[in-house]
Amino acid sequence: MSTLLEVKRMETFYGKIQSVRGVDFTVKQGEIVALLGANGAGKSTILKTISGLIRPAQGSIALMGEDLTKKEPHTIVEMGVVHVPEGRRVFGGLAVTENLELGFFIKKRDKAKLAQNLDMVFQMFPRLAERRKQMAGTLSGGEQQMLATGRALMSEPKLLMLDEPSMGLAPIVVIDIMKIIKQINQQRGTTILLVEQNAKAALKLAHRGYVLETGSITMEDSAGNLLADDNVVKAYLGVH
Numbered sequence: 094m095s096t097l098l099e100v101k102r103m104e105t106f107y108g109k110i111q112s113v114r115g116v117d118f119t120v121k122q123g124e125i126v127a128l129l130g131a132n133g134a135g136k137s138t139i140l141k142t143i144s145g146l147i148r149p150a151q152g153s154i155a156l157m158g159e160d161l162t163k164k165e166p167h168t169i170v171e172m173g174v175v176h177v178p179e180g181r182r183v184f185g186g187l188a189v190t191e192n193l194e195l196g197f198f199i200k201k202r203d204k205a206k207l208a209q210n211l212d213m214v215f216q217m218f219p220r221l222a223e224r225r226k227q228m229a230g231t232l233s234g235g236e237q238q239m240l241a242t243g244r245a246l247m248s249e250p251k252l253l254m255l256d257e258p259s260m261g262l263a264p265i266v267v268i269d270i271m272k273i274i275k276q277i278n279q280q281r282g283t284t285i286l287l288v289e290q291n292a293k294a295a296l297k298l299a300h301r302g303y304v305l306e307t308g309s310i311t312m313e314d315s316a317g318n319l320l321a322d323d324n325v326v327k328a329y330l331g332v333h
């Protein structure tokens with residue numbers, strides 16, 4: 094498998110406070126990679142740095158060999174890196190379909206392609222299809238997560254970055270969301286970088302995982318090995 098994303102020696106600061114301390118990791122084409130760690134470990138900061146929302150002080154971020162560290166966020170999106178932020182951030186006063194249309198910025202005037210991608214998202218998320226005229230603000234948390242994820246798929250990302258998709262959702266809804274993430278990877282071949290505090294749920298579908306502690310990666314292994322090691326799960330990943 095070829096490398097899609099390669100992060101080397103990433104260092105990110107907020108003012109004088111360092112939140113990411115020399116992080117190295119890779120995501121290969123077609124993989125689901127879990128980035129795990131407790132609250133405050135630096136997971137969201139890493140995704141924001143990849144997206145170009147924060148500049149790294151040091152290090153490189155390459156997408157298929159092309160450096161992202163000096164690119165504008167919108168250029169990074171156009172290159173195929175789409176970030177679904179923590180807390181979903183759907184437009185509550187807009188209908189489901191309108192939210193999805195806002196995710197379509199490739200080939201803006203291509204109406205046929207827009208319709209085709211809307212169909213694709215509605216097939217992937219039948220619950221959204223049933224609610225296409227409903228205001229996003231009136232959807233449940235799980236449905237809003239589906240909408241935020243569907244909106245990201247509208248632009249056919251090469252790399253989909255999901256920040257804590259399970260946050261605040263009931264366990265049964267978490268299972269639904271995780272199934273859909275797996276389906277996106279298997280059916281569309283989309284490469285996924287999945288940030289989660291819910292390590293068990295994430296490792297059940299990821300191929301590999303990295304554990305982040307106070308801004309540094311302390312462990313890296315196949316998802317199976319991380320999940321099988323009870324001590325690892327208890328000591329570093331919390332019990333969920």
Ligand SMILES: Nc1ncnc2c1ncn2[C@@H]1O[C@H](COP(=O)(O)OP(=O)(O)O)[C@@H](O)[C@H]1O
Nearest residue numbers: 107110112130131132133134135136137138139
């Ligand atoms: N906007 C900010 N300004 C200053 N410090 C921040 C900001 N955002 C996050 N941090 C700090 O950076 C560290 C990592 O945060 P974050 O990346 O949000 O962690 P995680 O997503 O793993 O919970 C934490 O210590 C947090 O307090």
Ligand SMILES: [Mg+2]
Nearest residue numbers: 136137138179
């Ligand atoms: Mg976070």
